[in-house]
């Protein structure tokens with residue numbers, strides 16, 4: 001049945017070569033933990049991607065209940081957490097995943113650094129990786145405000161003050177992020193929400209596409 | 225220079241025109257969006273009205289006292305009353321000084337003589353930041369700047385306060 005379906009599609013648009021290009025290739029021995037257990041360090045990139053997928057999916061579902069308004073944000077999070085079946089689980093996935101994804105991207109970066117895998121010809125992908133890391137930090141920073149509790153509010157206050165320390169344009173950056181020169185409030189929350197669920201995920205997708213294309217193009221770096 | 229006129233080929237002409245029109249259309253789309261995003265940065269910063277904080281000037285001594293008052297804050301589509309506080313005293317020239325209690329280290333709240341070990345100083349309980357009575361931070365403690373100063377005026381014997389500004393700014 002499935003084979004028939006595949007054949008029907010393949011017959012029309014010839015997807016086999018596409019599939020071969022994307023996924024059908026052998027994992028080199030030196031990155032396969034089944035051969036050398038120490039090769040588990042090569043898993044961190046994939047794990048980062050895996051947790052990112054969890055973040056995106058759980059985030060999309062949280063958005064079904066979440067309201068980015070200062071009167072209702074906390075209440076909507078409280079509601080989805082206490083009243084909605086499995087809401088606690090989905091929020092928990094997003095909450096803990098946000099920390100795990102940073103740990104994973106960090107371990108992945110350490111592996112690339114200590115193996116020298118960033119060296120020629122892979123410098124560009126290191127740079128893309130650094131941008132991905134900033135994107136991730138940005139998602140963590142903007143997401144943290146969304147529950148609109150005391151911890152969220154004051155963490156953002158401090159974060160904005162840090163942004164303000166940038167020479168010359170610090171104040172402008174702060175106002176651009178906060179949406180108001182003096183208040184961390186209604187416009188800060190809507191901005192952070194927009195950045196968290198639209199702007200940064202869009203940037204993340206673009207950067208991940210380039211990251212993976214470059215890996216396909218250049219292959220994984222050789223054994224040490 | 226050669227006699228021959230610099231010819232623009234049909235292909236070049238179309239390329240330039242298309243790029244121009246395309247660029248114009250792209251700009252037409254992007255400019256309103258970007259202008260919308262940066263609007264808060266370009267807002268004139270409002271002066272902030274001075275409000276009566278309910279303290280008679282004759283009750284202000286040379287000893288800093290804490291004043292709490294409320295202002296009507298308009299945060300976009302959301303209006304609320306917000307609590308503010310200041311440390312107020314008369315300096316040696318008999319001028320009223322109103323200092324912001326927000327620590328210039330990480331934003332905790334400082335108190336006059338908040339620690340018994342440091343009389344005649346403002347003390348921050350969070351990381352032991354200290355300030356002289358005039359608000360100058362004491363070197364060797366965490367804060368990196370003097371306490372902000374409130375805009376103030378006296379009317380009918382009552383103290384009015386506005387917004388707190390860092391020193392060095394008007």
Ligand code: HEM
Nearest residue numbers: 055056059060062063066095098139140143144146147197
């Ligand atoms: C790698 C990607 C992401 C990271 C690191 C991240 C991080 C965070 C963090 C730290 C919070 C605060 C959670 C809490 O305090 O419990 C949060 C909340 C939230 N995020 Fe994300 N996020 C990511 C992707 C997304 C995406 C793609 C969406 C939507 C399409 C999304 C939607 C939300 C929503 C609606 C909330 C508020 C609900 C809540 O606080 O539980 N997130 N995010």
Ligand code: FES
Nearest residue numbers: 327329330348353
């Ligand atoms: S916040 Fe006052 S000393 Fe750190």
